Amino acid sequence: MIDYQFTEEQIMIRDLCRKIAQEKISPIAKDLDEKSEFPSEIMKLLGESDLFRVFIPEAYEGFIKTKFGGLLNLCIATEELSRVCGGIAVCYAASALGTFPIILYGNEEQKKKYLPDLASGKTLAAFALTEPEAGSDASNIKTQAKREGDFYILNGTKHFITNGGEASVYVVIAMTDPKKGARGASAFIIEKGTPGFSFGKKEDKLGIRASVTRELIFSDCKIPKENLLGKEGMGFVITMKTFDISRPGVAAQAVGIAQGALDLTIRYAKERVQFGRSIFSFQGIQFMLADTATEIEAARSLVYSVAKTIDSGKLDIAKESAMAKLFASDVAMRVTTDCVQIFGGYGYMKDYPIEKYMRDAKITQIYEGTNQIQRNIIALQLIKEALK
Amino acid sequence: MDIVVCIKQVPDTTQEIKIDPKTNTLIREGVKSIINPFDMYAIEESVRLKEKYSGKVTVISMGPPQAEEALREAISLGCDEAILITDKTLAGSDTFVTSYVLACAIQKLKNYDLIICGKQASDGDTAQVGPGVSAHLDIPQVTYVKKIEEIKEGIARFQRMTEEGYEVIEVFLPALITVVKEINEPRLASLKGLIRAKQININRWTRKDLNLLPEDIGLKGSPTQVIKIFTPSRRLGGEILQGEVDQIIERLVEVLKREL
Numbered sequence: 001m002i003d004y005q006f007t008e009e010q011i012m013i014r015d016l017c018r019k020i021a022q023e024k025i026s027p028i029a030k031d032l033d034e035k036s037e038f039p040s041e042i043m044k045l046l047g048e049s050d051l052f053r054v055f056i057p058e059a060y061e062g063f064i065k066t067k068f069g070g071l072l073n074l075c076i077a078t079e080e081l082s083r084v085c086g087g088i089a090v091c092y093a094a095s096a097l098g099t100f101p102i103i104l105y106g107n108e109e110q111k112k113k114y115l116p117d118l119a120s121g122k123t124l125a126a127f128a129l130t131e132p133e134a135g136s137d138a139s140n141i142k143t144q145a146k147r148e149g150d151f152y153i154l155n156g157t158k159h160f161i162t163n164g165g166e167a168s169v170y171v172v173i174a175m176t177d178p179k180k181g182a183r184g185a186s187a188f189i190i191e192k193g194t195p196g197f198s199f200g201k202k203e204d205k206l207g208i209r210a211s212v213t214r215e216l217i218f219s220d221c222k223i224p225k226e227n228l229l230g231k232e233g234m235g236f237v238i239t240m241k242t243f244d245i246s247r248p249g250v251a252a253q254a255v256g257i258a259q260g261a262l263d264l265t266i267r268y269a270k271e272r273v274q275f276g277r278s279i280f281s282f283q284g285i286q287f288m289l290a291d292t293a294t295e296i297e298a299a300r301s302l303v304y305s306v307a308k309t310i311d312s313g314k315l316d317i318a319k320e321s322a323m324a325k326l327f328a329s330d331v332a333m334r335v336t337t338d339c340v341q342i343f344g345g346y347g348y349m350k351d352y353p354i355e356k357y358m359r360d361a362k363i364t365q366i367y368e369g370t371n372q373i374q375r376n377i378i379a380l381q382l383i384k385e386a387l388k
Numbered sequence: 389m390d391i392v393v394c395i396k397q398v399p400d401t402t403q404e405i406k407i408d409p410k411t412n413t414l415i416r417e418g419v420k421s422i423i424n425p426f427d428m429y430a431i432e433e434s435v436r437l438k439e440k441y442s443g444k445v446t447v448i449s450m451g452p453p454q455a456e457e458a459l460r461e462a463i464s465l466g467c468d469e470a471i472l473i474t475d476k477t478l479a480g481s482d483t484f485v486t487s488y489v490l491a492c493a494i495q496k497l498k499n500y501d502l503i504i505c506g507k508q509a510s511d512g513d514t515a516q517v518g519p520g521v522s523a524h525l526d527i528p529q530v531t532y533v534k535k536i537e538e539i540k541e542g543i544a545r546f547q548r549m550t551e552e553g554y555e556v557i558e559v560f561l562p563a564l565i566t567v568v569k570e571i572n573e574p575r576l577a578s579l580k581g582l583i584r585a586k587q588i589n590i591n592r593w594t595r596k597d598l599n600l601l602p603e604d605i606g607l608k609g610s611p612t613q614v615i616k617i618f619t620p621s622r623r624l625g626g627e628i629l630q631g632e633v634d635q636i637i638e639r640l641v642e643v644l645k646r647e648l
Contacts, residue, residue: 012582019576050579
């Protein structure tokens with residue numbers, strides 16, 4: 001096994017998450033997936049276990065001694081949880097996604113107001129950018145925030161929002177100056193329960209079904225101007241910077257899903273007998289498993305390296321962060337498909353847990369920027385670097 | 389409220405265990421050590437009481453130096469202080485001596501309102517140490533507690549599990565209780581707890597710290613003698629007598645005469 005030089009604390013995080021995943025998540029994962037039910041009890045437990053503190057600064061009741069950090073902590077936790085259930089893991093990681101912009105761009109009052117409860121797990125966060133007409137083309141968002149005196153009035157609809165309805169704190173991107181296009185977007189912190197803010201359709205998804213994906217509807221939603229995050233016009237900068245640091249989290253989810261699928265498949269291949277011997281003894285299967293294990297380790301190494309780089313204070317990491325997300329999610333999709341193949345006909349049946357991994361893996365190639373968008377980001381950086 | 393929890397480190401028999409066919413004893417190599425599962429409920433209950441009434445939880449264990457690991461785990465679960473009673477002269481102590489030594493340690497602590505133990509240890513299964521401690525300290529004991537109903541003004545009311553139901557028992561504090569698994573669902577350690585457990589200093593008390601005489605402890609002080617440990621032979625199936633009652637009685641008497 002590669003020694004990734006974890007700190008003592010990181011080993012604790014890994015072991016604790018593994019224990020929670022095996023003892024508490026494993027028995028209920030299938031049921032929550034079938035019913036598409038949000039894992040409230042598990043989120044409460046993750047909070048009590050201090051696992052939301054691992055990416056929040058000490059000054060706001062987290063464990064991080066620097067202004068920003070704990071990304072490797074988050075990746076370790078997300079990977080371990082994903083190994084057992086990719087759906088539950090994303091409820092956790094999505095709260096980090098909603099928390100990051102507040103850590104990075106929040107002023108002191110905002111941080112003091114929101115971060116301690118997010119650190120304890122008392123509240124969950126969510127990040128809302130996507131709209132029906134604005135997916136990869138994020139600059140096409142239509143949600144508007146009009147300034148009226150000391151308030152902003154929001155109108156519009158966000159959709160496909162992870163933790164929608166369950167989170168208490170939402171970072172929402174809306175246009176404050178539509179004429180300026182992408183430069184006219186701003187970020188706002190909006191609390192659940194604000195008049196004019198309601199929840200719409202709950203999506204019925206292929207995978208990560210334990211997580212909730214929902215519409216946010218703003219209809220003359222009046223929020224105080226103090227809820228503006230950063231400055232007007234910074235909405236897209238905040239979004240891009242947030243994604244740069246959150247993408248390793250998605251990559252870690254992908255690594256966890258792939259590893260979990262491999263764990264199950266090795267066990268199955270050893271037990272499954274065909275032609276009078278275990279299918280593990282066939283070279284065709286051995287090579288598939290060897291390739292799988294190699295790809296997962298390569299993905300893991302990339303994810304950890306990027307996370308460590310961010311933790312060291314280098315936040316200008318768009319290209320590498322995109323690479324980690326792109327590579328790990330493609331590995332997860334390929335690996336889980338191969339694992340279903342090794343399970344054969346049984347793998348296609350819901351009686352066996354492996355098909356869930358394949359369903360859960362797919363989203364990692366799509367959300368927080370499709371893998372095509374990741375390639376755009378990487379290519380753009382390559383050109384920029386070449387022109388330097 | 390000051391609470392003392394007594395715990396024991398035992399081999400993890402919740403996993404597959406192996407018995408040495410020659411000695412008929414447990415093969416300990418490669419077997420993980422854990423906190424006696426019943427003691428986990430005692431730890432949880434003590435931490436819940438502390439959260440409810442405030443106060444301090446001290447966890448005590450008598451055992452070899454490696455039992456420190458079990459105490460650290462107890463700290464990670466919310467106990468405040470830990471004491472390991474460890475001394476070579478204590479080796480071979482039976483339940484009488486163990487409960488005596490624990491009682492001496494608790495006396496040395498001076499302040500305690502409630503002592504909580506698991507109902508028994510998963511290795512010895514005697515269920516004697518808890519009651520033994522209360523006898524040595526001359527305080528009330530309530531065994532098999534499944535619920536703490538109320539603690540008020542120096543009086544505590546417990547539900548004590550019986551085979552048919554439960555009894556409600558009130559005692560003056562300080563008192564000792566042993567708890568059953570029905571009492572709570574133990575929590576997992578938090579990261580804060582784990583970090584604290586890693587850093588905390590575990591107090592070590594030896595025979596001298598407790599002013600114990602060598603002849604009172606260890607193998608010498610233990611009245612219990614283990615003659616033999618063996619796996620009992622399988623019981624054969626019984627015989628069911630059928631027919632008229634009078635005939636059955638006659639037949640039964642015959643069988644009993646023969647067997648006795």
